Amino acid sequence: MMSQNVLIELNGVDKSFRAADGTARNVLEQVDFTLQEGEIVALLGKSGSGKSTLLRIIAGLIPADKGQVDYRQQPVYGPVAGIAMVFQSFALFPWLTVQQNVELGLEAQGVAPDEREKRANAVLEMIGLAGFGGALPRELSGGMKQRVGIARAIVTNPDILLMDEAFSALDVLTGETLRNDMLELWDGDRMPTRGILIVSHNIEEAVMMSDRIIILSSDPGRIRCEVKIDLPRPRDVDSIEVRALIDEVYGLMTMRPVQEATTGITAPAHLGYRLPETDIGRIEGVLDLLADTPFDGHADLPQLAEESELSDEELFPTYEALGLLGLAQIEQGDITLTALGRHYVEADQAHKQETFGQQLLTHVPLAAHIRRSLEAEPSGTLPEKRFLELLEEFLKAEEAKRVLEVAIEWGRYGEVYEYDYHTGRLTLPDQDEA
Ligand code: ADP
Ligand code: MG
Numbered sequence: 001m002m003s004q005n006v007l008i009e010l011n012g013v014d015k016s017f018r019a020a021d022g023t024a025r026n027v028l029e030q031v032d033f034t035l036q037e038g039e040i041v042a043l044l045g046k047s048g049s050g051k052s053t054l055l056r057i058i059a060g061l062i063p064a065d066k067g068q069v070d071y072r073q074q075p076v077y078g079p080v081a082g083i084a085m086v087f088q089s090f091a092l093f094p095w096l097t098v099q100q101n102v103e104l105g106l107e108a109q110g111v112a113p114d115e116r117e118k119r120a121n122a123v124l125e126m127i128g129l130a131g132f133g134g135a136l137p138r139e140l141s142g143g144m145k146q147r148v149g150i151a152r153a154i155v156t157n158p159d160i161l162l163m164d165e166a167f168s169a170l171d172v173l174t175g176e177t178l179r180n181d182m183l184e185l186w187d188g189d190r191m192p193t194r195g196i197l198i199v200s201h202n203i204e205e206a207v208m209m210s211d212r213i214i215i216l217s218s219d220p221g222r223i224r225c226e227v228k229i230d231l232p233r234p235r236d237v238d239s240i241e242v243r244a245l246i247d248e249v250y251g252l253m254t255m256r257p258v259q260e261a262t263t264g265i266t267a268p269a270h271l272g273y274r275l276p277e278t279d280i281g282r283i284e285g286v287l288d289l290l291a292d293t294p295f296d297g298h299a300d301l302p303q304l305a306e307e308s309e310l311s312d313e314e315l316f317p318t319y320e321a322l323g324l325l326g327l328a329q330i331e332q333g334d335i336t337l338t339a340l341g342r343h344y345v346e347a348d349q350a351h352k353q354e355t356f357g358q359q360l361l362t363h364v365p366l367a368a369h370i371r372r373s374l375e376a377e378p379s380g381t382l383p384e385k386r387f388l389e390l391l392e393e394f395l396k397a398e399e400a401k402r403v404l405e406v407a408i409e410w411g412r413y414g415e416v417y418e419y420d421y422h423t424g425r426l427t428l429p430d431q432d433e434a
Contacts (some may be wrong), residue, residue, distance in 0.1 A: 006073070006233050007160055007195040008035040008058055011335050013067035015053055020392055026220035030293040031067070033214070035160065035221065040186070040196040041189045042206035042213045044176035044253060046316070048274060050221030052201040053163045058197070059083050071160075081109070081430065086166040090145040094136040098124070099133035105156040123155040126190065128181060141175035150182065154191055157184045163198040163434065167205060168313075179209060187233050199406060201313050203253065208235050217409070219274075225252055237241055243302070250301045253331030254319060271392025276317030276324070280413050282350070286318050289326060290337055291345040297337035325359040357414025366391075366407045370426060371416050380428040384408070384419070387426070 027050040035041055046072050056062045057069060060076045060083070069076040071083065084105070092101050094104045102120040111119070124133055127147050137145055145289060155160060167175035173351055185191045193343045206213050210229060217224040219303040227249060235242050288306055290299055299307075305315055319335060323326035327341035337345070344355050360367045374380055384404060391400035408426070418427045 003202070005037040006034050007037055007071065008033070008071045008197075009063075009068070009073075010034070010058070013054075013057065013069060014049070015062075017396075019395070020397060021391065025394075028057075028064075029220035029222050029259045030160060031221070031223055035195045035196045035197055038409075040198065040210045040214060042210035042261045043199045043216060044201075044206055044213060044249070045221065046218050047201075047277075048219040049216045051216060052164055053195065054216075054221070055085065055164050057200060059085050059162055059292040081276055083162060084153035084156055084158035084160070085164065086146075086149050088165040088169050090137070090142075090149045090150075090169075093146060094137050097128065097133065098135050098137070098140070098326065101137065101148055102133075102151045102155050105152055106365030109156065115315075119155055120151075123151045126185065127151045127154070131394065138407055139336065140172050141174075143178060146170055146178060150178075154193065157176045157192045159192075159194050161193045165198065165199055165201060166407065168201055175205070176217050179205060181337070182211060183233055203246055203249050203312055204237065206315050207242055207249060208237060209233075213249060215249075220346070246301065246302055251331075253316070254301065254330045254333065270394075271369060272391060272398065273364075273366070273403075275364065275366070275410075276315070276320040277402065277405050277406065278317040278321050279409065280356075282314065282318050283321050283325075283327075286310075286346055287322065287337070287341060290328065290335060297342060299332050299335050300336055301330075324363055326363060327355070327359070336416055353413060353415055356410070357416045358412055360414045360416055364407065364410070366403070367411050367414075370407065370411065371378045371428075374417055374428045381425050384424045 010031055010033040013031040013033075014026065016024040016026045018024055018275060031054065033054075041055065050051045053062070055276070059074070060071075060078050060080045062344065071080050076359045084184050093104070096104070099117070099120055101118045102123060106116045106119060118173055121133065124130055127150055129147050129151060131146065132140070132144065137148065140148070150166070167179055170178065186196065198206070198209060207229065211228045215223065215226070215357050229243075231241055231244060235381050257296070285302070286308060290304065291297055295304065295307075301315075301319075305312065308315065310318075319330050320336070321330070322341070323330050327344055328340055329336045330339055340355070340359075344352060346357065362368075364428070366387075373382055373386075387407075388400055388404055391403055395403060396399070398410070412419055418429050419425070419426065
């Protein structure tokens, strides 16, 4: 083992956060991870799986609860000078010029003003921002702003670069250009950085950029599996090798944890299950697309993605919803319409909604709980606050709110309960109609 080549090493890292009511929630559990010199590693996982938390632990911004975190064989106790981070939200100071924003990191390191200016200029030039030093962030496009974010990170000559969804706020083309420019700098050995860890939502991006992909599972975040990529860069997105890898990673991402997969049934979701962020229109749109030619009920996920023109970020929650509601089955990178899903596609509007409601009551404990609670009330109505408080026992306030919103939207559609936006109350549906 050439341990001198290990940049970052995590052993048995746990992290939990306290919810509003004081109970601890495990976010990361038993995470082992290494970043070797010369590597780009991509970290994939669902939203909320702890990716940003892991990056912050590595950068020394927050401590792990348990386990060991080393940077070049030294334990990490606080912010590490050799590690720079690029954020999704550009995090630029609006009142400072591009040049001043970039110089900021150097100022903190005590670099003299003329040296700062020289280095900032060199980096701005390298990253395609020559001539923009005097501009204010608001005068720049999203892509240019993110270039400033990256310039600010690399001007400090970081040993390690951590990128937290750095390209995902950009439109596809801009993101691609910026990512290619970065790879050119990296592969051309034009930056001093020895290792890059990127967090991404985008499978194609991870396959195009990295030497290794790590997939994190959720609740708690654990490292589920790893895919090594030995293809030289730049990679051709349409090559057979890249397509096959994208397929493989798709399959791994949509796979349920092993113990559930082997039984072949979807484990029932618990009350605090994070209902996927998707709406009815998208669920039905994807279902229709899947049922239609050329797929006729069975599709390779990347192909369906292409046909749908939706992003992975929109599609994954939708697949999850389809699986959860028993309308489709997702396995190893393929999606198949179930018999019920077929029936659903062919049904008229009223039957669609009825089926949706039935599936919701059977498979989504939160919806069933809301319905039962309303039935137990003589008035048949309750404030949403009551369910929000319940969810906050499992989830952070913001996430609890989001999950309840999904449950409300789905429940209204399935006519399981009604919701009044003005009063914030949930009510049993009008019985006369039934
Ligand atoms: P990801 O980046 O994969 O979307 P995060 O690492 O941001 O996930 O968050 C993982 C989980 O930890 C989420 O449930 C989030 O709500 C929770 N979390 C993150 N930071 C904090 C914090 N400072 N306090 C409480 N909970 C947090
Ligand atoms: Mg994050």
